[in-house]
Amino acid sequence: MATGRVAEKLNERLEGREGEKDIYKISNLRKWQRQDLAKLGVIRDRDGNIVYRDENIEKRRRKYFEQLLNIENEREEMEEAQRVEGPVVKIQDREIKRALSKMKNGKASGPSEFQIEMIKLLGTEGEKWMLDILKAIWEEEEIPRN
Template identity: 35%
Template structure:
């Protein structure tokens, strides 16, 4: 009986290795025509994820009150303790974004890294300007292991963003959670 289990495991492993999903060589367009040229494939992925992520969303412009003072800053500076706490909760071993700086770098730098990050985050808070590099991300299509491998709809898009930006988001999110209450309704 045990011999048969190993045979099935081996067959399953061979079948899995046979599938080439690490690099999609061809993909189908909206009309189910197979695209083989690399530039056509990139255009298809771009249009698919653009429609997926932006479908039904409208850009809204908020009109500022002209009588409101613009330079008033009611937020307190970010403290090293906040950065340290957020950094502690960040997971290691995750794929890097476009800047290729993993969270492990900031953890290894210790107090020097905490001080530098705190100064950076306070500068961003005061200037109200996020670094342009943080606006970029790398989108990686991951096959869901079901359906047609050439169909874009059978892929999940994973955005690889800067880990430093994720740390910044976590600090701001912690501040917001402390200041607000969310009802069950």
């Protein structure tokens, strides 16, 4: 009797709009279950022949990527740029504001475990602190350890 009730509920569900979607999902699932997995990923050798054995497939992939990653590309000659001399323009507070406004919240912190939200929450005080740090790095040409 319980089987009959389950079958009735299933038939009711399949008759509606949701049932059409379910039937489509089931047919696609069965199609993929019946498909031969060997046909899905075909690896060919340089001559175009299909490679079947696992160890041969591994060798072919290795050769392919060695060739792909070791090709030397032609490079265009670049003109040598003229040196720019003169006073170095210092970092401006408006540059800090613009950069902070472009930074997205919720991003992972780097090795320093420093998150940009901390500076944004401090407002102008945080901007000033960031400006002082960047100026010190610029002048000393070294990143502080602490």
